[in-house]
């Protein structure tokens with residue numbers, strides 16, 4: 001009985017509710033969206049035909065996944081713009097000329113090429129915080145990006161080079177996704193990014209760790225490159241670094257000076273799928289160590305503990321050593337004392 005009444009109400013309500021928030025919006029899906037565009041235009045803020053502008057959230061405009069090949073015109077009230085999963089090829093100046101209030105611009109999974117993004121198109125977006133351009137056909141980071149950005153995602157493009165001028169003055173940038181491009185070097189272009197905490201530059205063509213990385217990184221992801229060494233004292237420069245991932249590189253023992261990874265603060269270290277023959281010395285404070293699929297021939301307990309007693313032991317919880325040249329028998333029984341907290345120990 002109750003259900004029938006609700007159903008009846010839901011078919012009547014779109015006609016009777018002509019303004020205000022609709023408490024039964026959840027009941028009638030697509031119909032409410034068409035209704036929403038109508039309401040938005042009644043309220044004075046126009047909405048392009050190909051997009052949806054929910055009346056309950058007038059600062060958002062949804063144009064994602066509609067097969068668009070060109071940018072819609074963006075009204076000035078819009079702060080959150082969703083344009084992902086289309087086939088948009090260009091961003092002309094005219095499209096965003098009035099969109100100066102944008103805070104989020106989501107344009108991932110389109111077909112943008114660098115030469116078809118107008119030079120100054122983003123410059124006027126002075127409050128833009130998130131710009132998602134991943135999975136496009138860019139060959140460089142767009143020039144003239146607003147300095148207000150906090151989260152920039154340009155992964156899965158064809159970017160080969162990052163130049164200092166592209167990221168200059170981005171003092172608030174905290175997240176930079178550059179992974180799965182064709183970057184061979186970043187020079188010192190990232191050094192001045194004083195708020196950057198997460199840098200993902202995995203899946204590129206780096207042959208060495210970039211020289212100038214920003215100081216306040218918490219997460220550094222360098223997997224799937226061709227890096228063969230880590231400079232002496234490298235990790236000591238980053239006092240807040242907690243997660244370092246260098247899986248699928250060309251690291252050898254020779255390329256890793258002793259005590260490189262014996263730094264406190266590190267929580268997770270992933271060196272899996274490299275060419276290491278020895279277990280590097282790590283700090284007793286490290287919690288997760290991934291070394292699977294290397295060429296390690298010996299289990300050296302001293303890599304984890306230089307002293308073992310009541311208060312001196314390793315905090316490791318995860319240790320992966322599978323896919324190396326050692327077996328269970330190579331793990332000495334004293335290990336239990338040093339690695340007393342390990343819950344995952346795979347050999």
Ligand SMILES: *[C@@H]1O[C@H](CO)[C@@H](O)[C@H](O)[C@H]1NC(C)=O
Nearest residue numbers: 073074075094095096097098
């Ligand atoms: C931008 O705003 C001005 C003034 O409201 C208006 O005349 C113009 O048509 C708008 N341009 C676009 C592309 O929306």
Ligand SMILES: *[C@@H]1O[C@H](CO)[C@@H](O)[C@H](O)[C@H]1NC(C)=O
Nearest residue numbers: 088089110111112113136137
């Ligand atoms: C973008 O790249 C994809 C895949 O590489 C390709 O199929 C498409 O034609 C490219 N689009 C443009 C506009 O270059």
Ligand SMILES: *[C@@H]1O[C@H](CO)[C@@H](O)[C@H](O)[C@H]1NC(C)=O
Nearest residue numbers: 126127146147148149171172
């Ligand atoms: C960076 O963030 C601060 C604090 O939120 C803000 O006051 C400042 O305007 C931002 N900088 C830029 C260039 O937007």
Ligand SMILES: *[C@@H]1O[C@H](CO)[C@@H](O)[C@H](O)[C@H]1NC(C)=O
Nearest residue numbers: 262281282283302303305306
């Ligand atoms: C790691 O560093 C600590 C503190 O600097 C030191 O006491 C310890 O002996 C080092 N571990 C090894 C195995 O060298």
Ligand SMILES: *[C@@H]1O[C@H](CO)[C@@H](O)[C@H](O)[C@H]1NC(C)=O
Nearest residue numbers: 284306307309310311312313
């Ligand atoms: C071992 O623990 C003692 C405290 O019980 C401490 O004084 C000493 O420095 C520790 N040794 C190492 C190598 O951490």
